[in-house]
Amino acid sequence: MTLSAGEGTGSKLAAPARGVRQRMSFAWLGVVPFLLFALLFLVLPTMKIVVGSFQTNDGGFTLANIANLFQPSILAAYWISIRISVASALLGCLFGFLVAWAVVLGGLPGWLRSPVLTFSGVASNFAGVPLAFAFLATFGRLGLVTLILRDWFGINIYGLGFNLLSFGGLTLTYLFFQIPLTVLIITPALDGMRREWREAASMLGATGFQYWRLVALPILWPSLLGTFALLFANSFGAVATAYALTGSSLSIVPILLFAQIRGDVLQDPHLGYALAFGMIVVTGIANFVYIWLRTRSERWVK
Amino acid sequence: MADPFLSIRHVEKSFGTTRVVQDFNLDVEAGEFVSFLGPSGCGKTTVLRMVAGFEEPSSGNIVVAGKDITRLRPNQRNIGMVFQAYALFPNLTVAQNIGFGLKVAGASRADIDRRVTEMLALISLPQMADRYPYQLSGGQQQRVALARALAPKPKLLLLDEPLSALDAKVRVSLREEIRTIQKELGITTVFVTHDQEEALSISDRIAVMYGGKAEQVGTPFEIYNRPATKFVANFVGTLNVLEGTVADAAAGTVVVDRQQLSLKGKLDGSRPGEALSLALRPEAVALGRRADSDASLSGRIADVHFLGSVIRIRIGIGDRIVSLDMFNNSSAPPPAVGEPAEISFSSKDVLVLH
Amino acid sequence: MKANRIWSWIFLALGILYFALPLIGTLEFSLKLRRGAYSLDAYWVVLGDPRFQQTFLYSVMMALATIVVGVLLVVPTAYWVRLKLPGWRPFMEFITLLPLVIPPIVIVFGYIRLYNTSSWLPLTGSAMGTNILLMFGYVVLALPYMYRAVDTGLRAIDVATLTEAAQSLGAGWVTILSRVILPNVAVAVLSGAFLTFAIVIGEFVMAALLSRPAFGPYMQLLGANRAYEPAALAVIAFAITWGCMALIQVVSRFAPKTPEQPH
Secondary structure: OOOOOOOOOOOOOOOOOOOOHHHOOOHHHHHHHHHHHHHHHHHHHHHHHHHHOOEOOOOOEOOHHHHHHOOHHHHHHHHHHHHHHHHHHHHHHHHHHHHHHHHHOOOOOHHHHHHHHHHHHHHHHOOOHHHHHHHHHHHOOOOHHHHHHHHHHOOOOOOOOOOOOOHHHHHHHHHHHHHHHHHHHHHHHHHOOOHHHHHHHHHOOOOHHHHHHHHHHHHHHHHHHHHHHHHHHHHHOOOHHHHHHHOOOOOOHHHHHHHHHHOOOOOOHHHHHHHHHHHHHHHHHHHHHHHHHHHHHOOOOO | OOOOOEEEEEEEEEEOOEEEEEEEEEEEOOOOEEEEEOOOOOOHHHHHHHHHOOOOOOEEEEEEOOEEOOOOOHHHOOEEEEOOOOOOOOOOOHHHHHHHHHHHOOOOHHHHHHHHHHHHHHOOOHHHOOOOHHHOOHHHHHHHHHHHHHOOOOOEEEEEOOOOOOOHHHHHHHHHHHHHHHHHHOOEEEEEEOOHHHHHHHOOEEEEEEOOEEEEEEOHHHHHHOOOOHHHHHHOOOOEEEEEEEEEOOOOEEEEOOEEEEOOOOOOOOOOOOEEEEEEOHHHOEEOOOOOOOEEEEEEEEEEEEOOOEEEEEEEEOOEEEEEEEEOOOOOOOOOOOOEEEEEEOHHHOEEEO | OHHHHHHHHHHHHHHHHHHHHHHHHHHHHHOOOOOOOOOOHHHHHHHHOHHHHHHHHHHHHHHHHHHHHHHHHHHHHHHHHHHHOHHHHHHHHHHHHHHHHOOHHHHHHHHHHHOOOOOOOOHHHOHHHHHHHHHHHHHHHHHHHHHHHHHHHHHOOOHHHHHHHHHHOOOOHHHHHHHHHHHHOHHHHHHHHHHHHHHHHOOOHHHHHOOOOOHHHHHHHHHHHOOOHHHHHHHHHHHHHHHHHHHHHHHHOOOOOOOOOOO
16 A cells, blocks of 8 residues: 555554454444445545546446547646656655655764654645745745845846746645655654664675665665655645646646636536546556555565 | 784773773684673673674774774674674575675675575575575574675674574574584684573683673683682572671681581681671582581571472571572472471582672 | 765755745745735734634634544444454555545545435535535545554554453443543544644645635635735644644653554
8 A cells, every 4th residue: 555654564464363253244344334434435436437437428438538638738737747746756755765864874863853753744734725825935936035046146046947837846846745754654664774784784795885775775665665656646636736826827637627627617527537537547557556566576575 | 822813902992981891802712612791781792893893992903813903894894793683684585695795795696506505504494595584483584694694704703692582492402503503614703692501501712791891701611610700600600699707717617697617728818707708509509418518507498499300499598598409309209398407518619709 | 974974964954944945935925014024914914804714713613523523433443443353454454545546636526426416415405515525525535644543553552352351341332432442542543633633724625626615715715816915824824734743742642652563
């Protein structure tokens, strides 16, 4: 699954069902309320979208909705969405990993750890509309950083082609919650790295680089993959930040879908289904790739 | 005489203001098996980690085969090390773990394979090559860790409490296996442990450590029978300790619980009236009077524990307890609690601890 | 080791710079409403706005309702799965992580289509119905965090033994859950609750698409029409998030220590 670090998901799931089996026949009744809830408010709504994207207005089967996705403007929206998500997930993983590394293994004083983790908890939840405001107030045309760079250093970032309402700007903004999210997930994984591994490697003649390449990174790889998959889905589905930043001016998929649902732009509801279905497919593929890579790289885990 | 193979000279280590190791000196001959024995916090692991290169001595130096390695990085020392537990790389198979040292040194695949097969045979786990560490028992993991440490043919082998995480039975069989392999390869070995039985059974020599210093260095026989300090006497083996008062130093008489004991020649330099501790190994004490004993004390049976082949008897002498073991004898029932009893021992077995 | 430490400080410094700048920038911007001098005017405008008060109150109520329903749904389920259906854990984990994979906008789109006025369950037909639907949506969003927190909390206590002890004293299921299990996982539940609060209070997409007068859409609207007030709102929202996280830290101090688990 996507959140991987917390407790080594999957490793101890096979807890023996001690003596429960023989009289288990009605035990499942206890989770019926939950399953009913999940069915009504999670599974069925999603299925409705999936089915709807293959239906005509009067309920017949069609591939026309899906085919309609393949028009330049929609393809372009998917493309920029995927690019932003990949970029913000990759950079989020990279910088988040470096910060987590610095705090856990990099020899920083121990008291720094707690504030960094607390701040990560706050920043990873500081998303949506207020985040957009914060970046507008900082990197917008009258933002603090923009003005400081212009007035003190004579650098006009907007003159150099920077635009907050763009691929780069949105990626920069998303990193504000992507990096701390990585820190939160990777820190426990780094805590799990035993000092003995590093020492054993160096006793056997390995350099620091060899240790990372042959031991540390392979061990951390599943956590990093999981983080990437989560970060990707996180930014691919994000609406609020982008909408508050750009209104409808930047055509990324969730904004397109938002406008479609509101009835602002497109009038065909089934194209909306197809747009949403496309989003499920993209995050689904991302997670499938993750699970596939993870099972390949985790043969050594119980 | 040839120079020692490993020489630790005047090594000191401080963390902040606490001195963990003070003026530690030890020479180890080639092929020798030396144990560092002591309670936790005595500095034994710190000394080992300085030999390994994980800690830098505050002063002094460490020489291996005539070369000063004090400032060398761990990965340049060519020393093998086995850790307490769980130090196998979990993402690598047994064979990959064992071959790791050769791989990072750039050995050819054929060479690695050959050496791995050799090492697997040495630790008698030839069929485990493709297992992952989590599929092995604790004892098997430590054997693989040993093979991994030995595979690159290190000059020196360091063992950092490699048996402490294992259960008792495996601990005994593995320590015998380690000793066999060590003798077979003739590799100079330093072994750190807090378990005196382990140290006594496995070592050529033992350095008993306390408070960052070596209290005594000697063969297991010397350490056990002729402890140089009170700490060594107490830490190695079990002791019965009696409190006595010197009556006549020249004649060697001591009063214990209002009874006179004669310890000729053991009290030189003591003053009359001085308080002493007299220590006796349990195996040196017998119940009842024996022909070869020249000293005896009487008391009362305080406790009898039937342990199967052995019966442990505790005898109260004044406010002190002396415990001794006797073999079970089906025709003679053990004494009853409360009975008066006499213990006897040879005065030369008494350790006088000032 | 020395080189490591230098790099660590560099990474940390860059991180602090990146995260501090937007916060400082926002704070500075929010104080500039009055020309030529720093003032708290933007805050007074925002706080004095009746729509702010209404929407904020609405979102607080929604968050509280979400927490209550979420706890009632998650605690008994997680407890039951631990006690009786350990084989179901992978499945439960899969279900509870789905909301992280399916974008919220897709879920709410499904709601709109599934529960519209002409459907079998016309929740969107009335304001109350829509409120309930939105609240269920929030429960779904909070599910991954809530379930995980409670499940981790349950791991720290011996569920089976506690249950048997309570049963041997004659307690029924409701008593066991409310008097034995819930107090023991209270810290985990509270952590999940504060996180849920932080998520719900600023949520935008679901509320906007279901047309409810929540705080998220209000902020967006204000952002589209004003210059300095949004920055003040962002500062307020950040403070609320910080408060929630601080409360999690505070209650975590009272968590029972997780015993060593045999793997």
